[in-house]
Amino acid sequence: MPASSVCPMRPTWVRQLEAYWVVDGLPDLLVGGVFLTVTGWQTLEVLYLSPPPLARFAFVAFVFFTVLGGRWLLQRLKWRLTYPRTGYLRPALPPRQRRILGLLVTGLGGLLVVAALSQIGFPPLLPGLLSVFLTTAMLWLGWRYARPRYGLYAVAAFLGGVCSVVSLAHARGVAFLWLADGNAVFLSTGFAALLGGGVTLRVYLHRHPLPRSVSDE
Amino acid sequence: MNDPFSHIDPLVHAPARLFILSLLAHAEQADFLYLLHATGLTKGNLSAHLAKLEKAAYIEVEKTYRGKYPLTLYRLTPIGWDALHAYHQAMQSILHGLEPALARRKTA
Known part of the structure; x- marks a missing residue:
């Protein structure tokens, strides 16, 4: 029976x-897949600035299904x-x-972020904020589960954010739009999660x- | 609690059973295979401990199927929770009483 302890509290x-x-890496694969799909979709949106309504509906349906049905699929x-x-x-x-409170706090927090971003209209802030949020979330998960691979995801999210913020100052046109949507962060984190999840599952x-x-018996 | 030692339930106190009960306290339900992996016990040993806990009504067993696979699920009963709680209190009292002696030994 294991007696050693990573943290004296737990x-x-x-x-x-x-x-x-998360022992099998399947949640990482799902998150990685979603992030890369989001990146792919947003890349298409940037390249073809007005996507057909059916494609937009398919994307919204995909996100909706993933959020609601992700646990079921896993x-x-x-x-x-x-x-x-x-x-x-x-x-x-x-x-x-506690569950209701958590849902309320998450919902209100999400609404506040969306409202603030729509009011301020600051796309250059988005990749930085997204990067900080994902880095913090991954570090917290890594600490909670004592799984070093979340540190890798945190580094990827952080580097994606740095890359976006630094590149945004010089980017023009399509490249600016692509970076401003936080795609570099989604791409780096999604790729890291897919890689980490794949290795873990294997x-x-x-x-x-x-x-x-x-x-x- | 004057004599916490008399409140130590031997059924809970055995390391393997304490581990099983502790795992089930953190879970709503767990199956035999999970307990086998988590505790590192042999099948026979785990079965014997689970049977003792079930006999004392500390845990309840649900035999079901998932597709074609038979599934035996275990969960703590209210009696099991009470036993675990009483054990926790007794051990806390004993450990609290030990602290001054251990501190004295450390400084000596």
Whole structure:
């Protein structure tokens, strides 16, 4: 039984239990895929400034499905890949009040950011803000789950932001529009997440071959 | 609690069972395979400990299917939660009482 502890406040076994959701790299692959799709879409939008309505609808539907159906999709994949190998765990949910509060804070925060950006109309700020947000989020996830690969994603998000902010000053036309939408940040973070998730999944599948049968009797 | 030692539940106190109960305290449900991997116990050993905990009604078992795969899910019962809580309190009391002696030993 593991006795060492990464952080004196939270023993290793608790961290391992909490990190079970990301142990296989599947969430990273999903996030990486979404980020690269967003980049691809925005690149097309920049190149063909008025995309057909059907394409715009497809993109909105994709984002909507990913946000709402991402967890469902991950669960389906986990039932095929993860749970038959290392077992099923349904983590305890936080109390109902805390969940509602979290949703409210996230929703209000999102609305405030959107409102502020639409009022200020500051596209050059967007990549920087996005980079800071993603870097912070990745560092927090890395600390919470004690998974170094999130440090790699944080570095990628940070470098993407630096690249955008530095390049924006000199960029013109299509290149300016592409950078101002935060594409460099999405591209670098998405690529890092896809790479990290892929390697993690490969290592996980290699370490945990499918057992022939598990009897609990 | 005058004598916390008498409040130590031997069923909870065994390291393997304490580990199982602690894992289940953090989870809503876990299956046999997960507990097997997380605890590092052998199948027979884990089965024996789970059977003891189930007999004491500290955990409940749900046998179900996911597609064609049989799935045995475990969760803590209210009795199990109470036992874990009582154990936690007793251990806290014992460790608190030990602190001055350990500090004295450290400074000696």
